Amino acid sequence: MQEALKATSENSQSLMDSKNNAPSIRIKELDFLYGNNQVIHDVSLDIFPKEVMAFIGPSGCGKSTLLRCLNRMNDLVDGARIGKGSIEIHGVNLHHKSVDVIELRKKVGMVFQKSNPFPKSIYQNVAYGLQIQGIKSKQVVDGKVEESLRKAALWEEVKDRLNENAYGLSGGQQQRLCIARTLAVEPEIILMDEPCSALDPVATGRVEELILELKNEYTIVVVTHNMQQAGRISDRTAFFYLGKLIECDQTKKIFLNPNKQQTEDYISGKFG
């Protein structure tokens, strides 16, 4: 199993290397624990620039945990820690003492499962990330707000009501607002944890389109329970089971011709 796993990741790596690309994120033999409860077991995985990586797997297999490791949101959880291994972004170990978490999070943005706009105006929501960086110039902020909302395909819908409370938006609009809010701080990598699970099909479609659009500029890691969605939006897919990375490969390959029986069983809906 161990060997097979290595083989898979080497496989994909050589594939990417052929594109002459160094990985954005490199996860090396990572163990992660909540207290004494180990939830990630020896995961190694590379994520390359400007690709969409989907994490799939049954509930509780550690997808969110791994995702939250990538911008150290797990720091907030008492007793959460790395057992062994490391995560590197452009070769820098995230958990090294010298790493500034604040800077890291600006670089690695996050969109959550349930849309969570601040109880402020639409404008204030997008401008928030800039304001906490101390950017005062209204011109700069205005420009950035518009740019981000445009990128999030929300501008046309909200340009006349920027000063209204964000809670007045529909669920799908709120989620796109959250994406715009993340884009405003100019991240390089965007982490999305089931971004569409609370949305109806139409809104989901719009967010998916958006992800495909954003792919040109950003590296995106998305957790999803929706196989079709993974198929529609991702370049590669990683399948997790019980905290272990079972298989990671081109999405097409995973869906049509997986190497592992477990993967096939999961995708075909035999369990999960």
Place this chain on the structure above:
Amino acid sequence: MNSSQRKDNWIKIFFASNAVTSIIILGLITLFLFKEGIEFFGQYRNDLQRYRKSGMEYATVVTKQHDEQTLLYRYLENILSKETEALEVLKSDNAKRTEAENNTKSLLELTREFQDIKELLLVYEKQVVKWAAETKLFLLTQNDLIEIKEEAIKSGLPEEDFSQSLDELMQRKYFSYKELARWQNYFIRNQREDLAKRINPTVGSESGTEKKGEINCLTPLIQSSAGKDYGDIIAKQKVEFSSLIKSYKPSFLIQESLRDFQKAQAALFEYLDSAALYQERLSNWDPTTPYPLNRAFSGFLLGKDWVTNSARQDWYGILPLLSGSLLVSMIALALAIPFGVGSAIYVNQVATAREQSLIKPCIEFISAIPSVLIGFFGIAVLGGMVSLVADERLNSLTAGFLLALMTVPTIFTLAEDSLNNVPRSLRDASLSLGATRWQTCARVIFPSAITGIISAVLLGFGRVIGETMVVLLCAGNRIAIPDFNSGLGVFAQPVHTMTGIVAQEMGEVEFGSIHYRALFMVGIALFLIALLVNLLSQNIAGRYKANY
């Protein structure tokens, strides 16, 4: 209807009746308070009317005028004492000594003569006060007798000794003690002790033994004397004061005295100019003009004095109590808000689980301490500490500190709740955008919780303004509007509070008296403030819930 439905109904009735009972009780309390309190204004108006009719109003103006003269006298006395001191320091062989001694002597003479002139008014004032006091007694007696007579008519007592008609009673200009004693006996004979008790043939006598003579209505006397005697005295004083001060050749040992003397001189001339105003007021005084009811309202709401059991006139102005209560509350809140909200933020945002489980129960335990113990602590410990910076041990600062201590748990608990109610996801969103913990707290969590925190503060205010024991024990209980001009010194002044006064005086007032009703009015004011604060905080809290 089957049995389970019936059971349902009974349960419904049980809970509904609980709710209804509490609403009814609240209504009854409100009604009772207002019923007892509202009569205050009529009674107070009548009392003030008596104050005017008896001439006490007149006497008070004269007293004021005399007080002003006394103040002038004090200036001179002050200079005199400074000069005498300076003189004593001078060596006996000093050449200037004799001259200085003579100067001081003539200053002493000036002071004495000034006092003599002042005395003219003092004698007059004493006379008028005496007349007015007797008149007031007469009016009260007359009022009582009329009420007793009405009661006697209503209950059909035989006329016999107390045959005076209501009209006759109203026309009377005096009551002799002898007839009062006779009427008292009459009611005792007729087994109406309650009425007999209200006739007191010994009032006004010092020894309490039965008195000879009569109680007179002396208003005409005051009026006639006001026309002539008063005018004569003031004119005489004016001549004597100015010739006295003009004939004096000022020469002093210390330089300061000359300046002081010139000030005193200026003050005297100013007074002499203003004396005409007193005269005008007094000549316009008319004991028969009715006292308007709105003056009773404004006298209560805007009155600057709360004076009870006074020989002359009781005043029931709520301002000193209200301002005392507000001052103490403001001090308490100024201390409790930062502590309460600060520790709520710490516990909610920073503290580890262990710290939380230590801090929370500790703070919450404070509210379990009986307030009388906190008062104890205030008198014994805090008072000593406060007296290091203030003149008195017990003042608004002492009470404010203790009330702050008592409100911190209220504010802390409610503020912590509302911080806790801010969804975790907002915190995560902020952090994931690269905000620090403090930025997240200040820009997202605190603003989202602000309405809850405001209503926590308001409820804290309600708690503070209604607290009784601690202010009674530790606020110093001096009935006076704090002097807000004295800067920080205002915090060091002893005050009395609305709750304190009710608790202190309710026990000893006569049932149904003006004083009794005035205390009820204070209670109503408290009730209204509490109601307002509660409505406000509910309103705000309601808006807050609508947010997420």
